[in-house]
Amino acid sequence: xxxxxxxxxxxxxxxxxxxxxxxxxxxxxxxxxxxxxxxxxxxxxxxxxxxxxxxxxxxxxxxxxxxxxxxxxxxxxxxxxxxxxxxxxxxxxxxxxxxxxxxxxxxxxxxxxxxxxxxxxxxxxxxxxxxxxxxxxxxxxxxxxxxxxxxxxxxxxxxxxxxxxxxxxxxxxxxxxxxxxxxxxxxxxxxxxxxxxxxxxxxxxxxxxxxxxxxxxxxxxxxxxxxxxxxxxxxxxxxxxxxxxxxxxxxxxxxxxxxxxxxxxxxxxxxxxxxxxxxxxxxxxxxxxxxxxxxxxxxxxxxxxxxxxxxxxxxxxxxxxxxxxxxxxxxxxxxxxxxxxxxxxxxxxxxxxxxxxxxxxxxxxxxxxxxxxxxxxxxxxxxxxxxxxxxxxxxxxxxxxxxxxxxxxxxxxxxxxxxxxxxxxxxxxxxxxxxxxxxxxxxxxxxxxxxxxxxxxxxxxxxxxxxxxxxxxxxxxx
Amino acid sequence: xxxxxxxxxxxxxxxxxxxxxxxxxxxxxxxxxxxxxxxxxxxxxxxxxxxxxxxxxxxxxxxxxxxxxxxxxxxxxxxxxxxxxxxxxxxxxxxxxxxxxxxxxxxxxxxxxxxxxxxxxxxxxxxxxxxxxxxxxxxxxxxxxxxxxxxxxxxxxxxxxxxxxxxxxxxxxxxxxxxxxxxxxxxxxxxxxxxxxxxxxxxxxxxxxxxxxxxxxxxxxxxxxxxxxxxxxxxxxxxxxxxxxxxxxxxxxxxxxxxxxxxxxxxxxxxxxxxxxxxxxxxxxxxxxxxxxxxxxxxxxxxxxxxxxxxxxxxxxxxxxxxxxxxxxxxxxxxxxxxxxxxxxxxxxxxxxxxxxxxxxxxx
Numbered sequence: 001x002x003x004x005x006x007x008x009x010x011x012x013x014x015x016x017x018x019x020x021x022x023x024x025x026x027x028x029x030x031x032x033x034x035x036x037x038x039x040x041x042x043x044x045x046x047x048x049x050x051x052x053x054x055x056x057x058x059x060x061x062x063x064x065x066x067x068x069x070x071x072x073x074x075x076x077x078x079x080x081x082x083x084x085x086x087x088x089x090x091x092x093x094x095x096x097x098x099x100x101x102x103x104x105x106x107x108x109x110x111x112x113x114x115x116x117x118x119x120x121x122x123x124x125x126x127x128x129x130x131x132x133x134x135x136x137x138x139x140x141x142x143x144x145x146x147x148x149x150x151x152x153x154x155x156x157x158x159x160x161x162x163x164x165x166x167x168x169x170x171x172x173x174x175x176x177x178x179x180x181x182x183x184x185x186x187x188x189x190x191x192x193x194x195x196x197x198x199x200x201x202x203x204x205x206x207x208x209x210x211x212x213x214x215x216x217x218x219x220x221x222x223x224x225x226x227x228x229x230x231x232x233x234x235x236x237x238x239x240x241x242x243x244x245x246x247x248x249x250x251x252x253x254x255x256x257x258x259x260x261x262x263x264x265x266x267x268x269x270x271x272x273x274x275x276x277x278x279x280x281x282x283x284x285x286x287x288x289x290x291x292x293x294x295x296x297x298x299x300x301x302x303x304x305x306x307x308x309x310x311x312x313x314x315x316x317x318x319x320x321x322x323x324x325x326x327x328x329x330x331x332x333x334x335x336x337x338x339x340x341x342x343x344x345x346x347x348x349x350x351x352x353x354x355x356x357x358x359x360x361x362x363x364x365x366x367x368x369x370x371x372x373x374x375x376x377x378x379x380x381x382x383x384x385x386x387x388x389x390x391x392x393x394x395x396x397x398x399x400x401x402x403x404x405x406x407x408x409x410x411x412x413x414x415x416x417x418x419x420x421x422x423x424x425x426x427x428x429x430x431x432x433x434x435x436x437x438x439x440x441x442x443x444x445x446x447x448x449x450x451x452x453x454x455x456x457x458x459x460x461x462x463x464x465x466x467x468x469x470x471x472x473x474x475x476x477x478x
Numbered sequence: 479x480x481x482x483x484x485x486x487x488x489x490x491x492x493x494x495x496x497x498x499x500x501x502x503x504x505x506x507x508x509x510x511x512x513x514x515x516x517x518x519x520x521x522x523x524x525x526x527x528x529x530x531x532x533x534x535x536x537x538x539x540x541x542x543x544x545x546x547x548x549x550x551x552x553x554x555x556x557x558x559x560x561x562x563x564x565x566x567x568x569x570x571x572x573x574x575x576x577x578x579x580x581x582x583x584x585x586x587x588x589x590x591x592x593x594x595x596x597x598x599x600x601x602x603x604x605x606x607x608x609x610x611x612x613x614x615x616x617x618x619x620x621x622x623x624x625x626x627x628x629x630x631x632x633x634x635x636x637x638x639x640x641x642x643x644x645x646x647x648x649x650x651x652x653x654x655x656x657x658x659x660x661x662x663x664x665x666x667x668x669x670x671x672x673x674x675x676x677x678x679x680x681x682x683x684x685x686x687x688x689x690x691x692x693x694x695x696x697x698x699x700x701x702x703x704x705x706x707x708x709x710x711x712x713x714x715x716x717x718x719x720x721x722x723x724x725x726x727x728x729x730x731x732x733x734x735x736x737x738x739x740x741x742x743x744x745x746x747x748x749x750x751x752x753x754x755x756x757x758x759x760x761x762x763x764x765x766x767x768x769x770x771x772x773x774x775x776x777x778x779x780x781x782x783x784x785x786x787x788x789x790x791x792x793x794x795x796x797x798x799x800x801x802x803x804x805x806x807x808x809x810x811x812x813x814x815x816x817x818x819x820x821x822x823x824x825x826x827x828x829x830x831x832x833x834x835x836x837x838x839x840x841x842x
Contacts, residue, residue, distance in 0.1 A: 139798065146584075147582075147584065148522060161807075162583075162807075165581050165583050168584070169584025251781075252690065252691060252776075252777055253778070253781060254781070254800070255800075305688075306668030306669060308688055309667075309692070309696075309781075310668045310691070314667065314669055323669075438806060438807050441800065441806055442800065446603075446780065446784050447783060449691065449783050450693075450782075450783045453782075472807075
């Protein structure tokens with residue numbers, strides 16, 4: 001029998017390791033090499049496809065619900081004017097191109113599949129693989145992929161002011177002149193324009209107000225939606241008298257106390273007042289704004305027991321199961337509530353005003369904005385989808401299937417609740433979409449429980465909120 | 479003379495064969511540095527290629543080492559490579575990132591020197607969270623070294639169902655931390671929790687609290703849950719320590735007239751010093767790194783009113799936001815600076831702790 005020495009065994013092992021490593025290397029290189037058929041398809045000469053209608057007429061003048069972003073670190077010029085766009089050329093005929101779209105609404109899975117089907121009627125050669133992620137994971141997952149130089153062809157990008165930062169990193173493709181902005185409202189163009197360039201396509205917005213169970217309110221004898229704080233107090237008292245929890249709120253994570261605050265404060269401020277707060281010309285410590293916090297404290301007896309220890313999902317569960325009659329809600333929450341209880345009769349009311357001299361209002365932010373990865377290897381197909389999404393066809397598909405509120409001219413909604421949201425008397429942006437006010441939610445999360453326990457006054461919390469704005473303004477001026 | 483010549487020729491031969499060995503070693507080291515640089519500076523395909531280059535060079539180094547009767551190199555190198563690549567390199571990279579104002583998007587470019595560290599060390603939020611970590615460690619230290627030791631002593635007596643008790647007490651250690659947080663949230667939850675209706679059912683309404691919303695209570699519930707989760711670990715370590723105490727020493731003490739308590743106090747307890755070192759070190763590190771349970775039970779905001787804030791939560795908040803519907807600005811450079819400060823604190827105190835406790839072990 002041949003005797004094998006220890007040295008021979010070790011040499012053999014080492015060579016095996018080297019061989020295995022070589023195989024790994026080869027496989028790694030082959031996977032890294034972008035030789036996929038989709039790339040080849042994209043790079044092949046593409047026949048002309050139907051061009052989207054190039055519109056040069058600007059959107060009709062809308063009330064401007066946004067502040068001039070003077071406090072944003074990278075100053076932004078006016079929104080890009082609508083420009084004619086070239087025809088997107090997604091693929092050579094007969095060759096399928098697959099693009100991937102990441103977004104943070106896994107609950108939209110079926111709706112998005114229907115949107116893609118509608119898109120494919122016009123672009124049969126483009127497959128869109130939509131991948132939804134949980135909101136808590138989405139940003140980390142996306143940034144890790146983008147920072148590593150990979151990532152999806154299309155992705156839901158953050159709203160401003162984070163969009164300003166992302167645009168500066170070079171991770172987003174500049175879509176100026178590549179997408180048709182003819183149907184975009186001014187809000188949509190402002191939301192996608194940084195330094196005069198277009199960085200994404202608006203897929204929809206959300207509007208925040210108060211959701212309530214219509215039948216529960218009717219049972220309590222509330223016939224008309226309250227329009228002022230006094231009327232809401234009266235309605236709450238009627239509900240409480242019937243042993244119904246009037247309002248579900250989450251103070252533990254600051255989520256719903258924050259929305260409550262910005263909603264009520266927006267009705268006090270109006271659009272000009274909000275812009276003054278954003279610019280540092282008006283302070284949250286002004287008495288009429290301290291009164292907002294005080295009103296929230298006064299309403300505490302109408303919130304569910306233990307609301308200070310209640311987090312967002314728990315508060316939602318209370319409302320969805322009709323244990324509470326109302327709560328803060330955005331337009332995108334309604335689908336979820338209907339899934340839990342298809343028979344639920346849900347109403348939507350605007351944030352009540354402090355008195356009859358002020359207008360009830362809503363807060364609106366961008367829900368779904370899609371950008372193209374600057375490093376995509378399927379640029380034509382990705383741009384084709386993005387472009388289509390920003391047209392009336394795409395917007396209508398989103399409204400019909402995902403039930404998102406549109407930001408496009410010419411898109412119609414048949415849902416009465418959506419119509420009500422779109423016809424709000426006063427619409428103020430969600431405060432975190434402005435650089436100077438973006439961190440007051442953090443203050444509500446950190447300290448927002450204290451006033452309800454009597455450990456801080458309304459004025460003291462207002463001071464902390466204002467300090468957060470002052471800090472941002474100082475950072476912007478550096 | 480012959481011996482000297484033979485030894486000389488062996489040395490000469492060895493020196494001759496050391497050449498390729500050193501060359502292969504230098505190539506492996508160089509390719510590793512290239513790999514690190516490409517990981518920072520280049521695109522993924524280039525990194526894959528440099529990784530391949532490193533694997534080839536490292537394999538050559540391993541082969542030449544084996545020929546020189548240094549087989550251990552082939553065994554050490556893979557683990558060492560992974561350690562350097564995935565532990566040491568990210569740690570060093572974290573120091574670099576902490577010197578930038580960076581949101582986490584794209585490459586860090588805005589160099590601000592030590593300003594992040596100045597911000598951290600003057601931040602009330604940081605010191606509040608740091609203090610909670612200290613209190614958490616102190617509480618867990620006391621509970622583990624008393625209750626954990628007591629349980630170990632009781633089990634060391636091998637009572638009936640010894641194995642069952644040991645398994646039951648140890649079982650929380652192997653439960654996922656997130657699952658633990660959720661289980662206790664379902665117990666203490668403000669609206670969906672089990673504890674409140676149970677107390678109400680027993681007509682003990684006066685004991686009912688907003689368990690996760692009471693700023694004088696919630697932190698101590700976190701302590702309780704942490705202790706429940708980790709109680710089994712010190713018990714097992716102390717039990718192993720007790721089993722290593724020689725029976726003859728106890729017997730000798732008894733012959734000298736010591737009772738049970740005296741034998742434990744003067745013989746067993748001092749010999750448990752290595753177990754104390756391990757338990758204290760582990761609890762210090764784990765209580766300063768604690769994240770999952772406070773995150774699940776109290777949320778990223780450290781609610782209520784910052785009373786459950788710990789350093790890892792603060793890092794998460796600055797790096798990734800609140801994780802709720804409320805968006806805030808992200809400051810990953812600042813978050814990494816907190817992480818670096820936390821790393822230095824843990825490194826310093828854990829080293830000091832080890833030195834002091836080991837010295838005590840030696841003096842025994």
